Amino acid sequence: MSWLTRAAHAAWEFVVGDDPAIALGVVVALGVTAAIASAGAAAWWVMPLAVLALLALSLRRAAR
Amino acid sequence: MSGTELGLAISVFLACAVEAVEALTIVLAVGITRSWRSALIGVAAAIAALAVIVAALGPALTALPINALRVVVGALLLIFGLQWLRKAVLRAAGLKAIHDEAQAFTAETDAARAAARAGAGFDGYAFTISFKGVLLEGLEVAFIVLTFGANQHDIGLAAIAAGVAVLAVTATGVAVRAPLARVPENAMKFCVGVMLTSFGIFWGAEGAGASWPGGDAALLVIIPGVLVASLGLVQWLRRQHAIAPAVGSSA
Numbered sequence: 174m175s176w177l178t179r180a181a182h183a184a185w186e187f188v189v190g191d192d193p194a195i196a197l198g199v200v201v202a203l204g205v206t207a208a209i210a211s212a213g214a215a216a217w218w219v220m221p222l223a224v225l226a227l228l229a230l231s232l233r234r235a236a237r
Numbered sequence: 238m239s240g241t242e243l244g245l246a247i248s249v250f251l252a253c254a255v256e257a258v259e260a261l262t263i264v265l266a267v268g269i270t271r272s273w274r275s276a277l278i279g280v281a282a283a284i285a286a287l288a289v290i291v292a293a294l295g296p297a298l299t300a301l302p303i304n305a306l307r308v309v310v311g312a313l314l315l316i317f318g319l320q321w322l323r324k325a326v327l328r329a330a331g332l333k334a335i336h337d338e339a340q341a342f343t344a345e346t347d348a349a350r351a352a353a354r355a356g357a358g359f360d361g362y363a364f365t366i367s368f369k370g371v372l373l374e375g376l377e378v379a380f381i382v383l384t385f386g387a388n389q390h391d392i393g394l395a396a397i398a399a400g401v402a403v404l405a406v407t408a409t410g411v412a413v414r415a416p417l418a419r420v421p422e423n424a425m426k427f428c429v430g431v432m433l434t435s436f437g438i439f440w441g442a443e444g445a446g447a448s449w450p451g452g453d454a455a456l457l458v459i460i461p462g463v464l465v466a467s468l469g470l471v472q473w474l475r476r477q478h479a480i481a482p483a484v485g486s487s488a
Contacts, residue, residue, distance in 0.1 A: 199319070207446050
């Protein structure tokens with residue numbers, strides 16, 4: 174494994190960690206927030222709900 | 238100092254103190270069992286590497302437009318903060334081992350004694366373990382200092398909070414010459430997870446174009462809300478797995 178691959182792997186582990194679904198979910202939730210906000214509607218509620226759902230789902234997976 | 242600045246300072250201080258306690262355990266273990274000189278050279282080299290990373294990335298982050306910065310920083314803080322919070326909730330629910338500095342110190346000293354010695358003089362093992370320990374623990378702190386500091390345009394305040402935490406932990410470590418096992422590390426990690434996640438929600442949504450009712454004051458609802466939700470998840474997991482509250486748990 175080259176040092177570049179190892180560095181990329183370490184960076185992935187550092188930022189994304191044990192559950193890549195959390196990272197994906199955060200990106201999707203931010204996209205939904207941006208879409209709702211650009212349509213002129215209130216979008217502040219999306220992130221708190223999404224984060225709570227992502228955390229609960231991740232914990233359920235980890236606890237199995 | 239505004240509420241957001243206070244939140245920034247507290248978050249960075251707690252995160253930095255926790256990481257400093259973990260780094261101190263590693264340095265103490267190799268210093269006591271192998272070589273103080275080599276261990277301290279490892280610490281100095283790691284601090285220099287961290288300074289270079291912060292100096293290189295800091296100006297690049299602050300040069301980004303504010304909304305792009307907030308959405309990037311919000312996303313990173315959320316991904317990072319949710320990792321901390323997930324582990325902290327699992328620990329508090331008794332589903333993951335509580336981090337124990339005394340146990341970590343014993344494991345580290347056993348490994349240091351077992352490792353081969355090259356002879357007198359510079360001890361490569363002590364240097365490497367010390368360097369890696371401080372660099373890896375320090376990277377998390379540098380990440381938090383940079384993201385919080387850049388977003389508030391106050392890297393100086395974040396750096397001061399981090400510096401005070403490191404000095405406090407180092408001074409205590411030097412005074413007691415033992416791992417700081419009595420620091421409520423797991424509770425502090427729970428608090429840091431809550432703060433990172435809360436600021437990530439706030440900045441991420443703002444960066445994506447949402448407006449918070451009440452502006453910055455929304456943080457006064459988000460932070461307690463995330464805390465209560467996390468404690469609720471701890472209770473939910475305990476009930477699901479019928480686990481009695483662990484002694485010294487972080488909730």
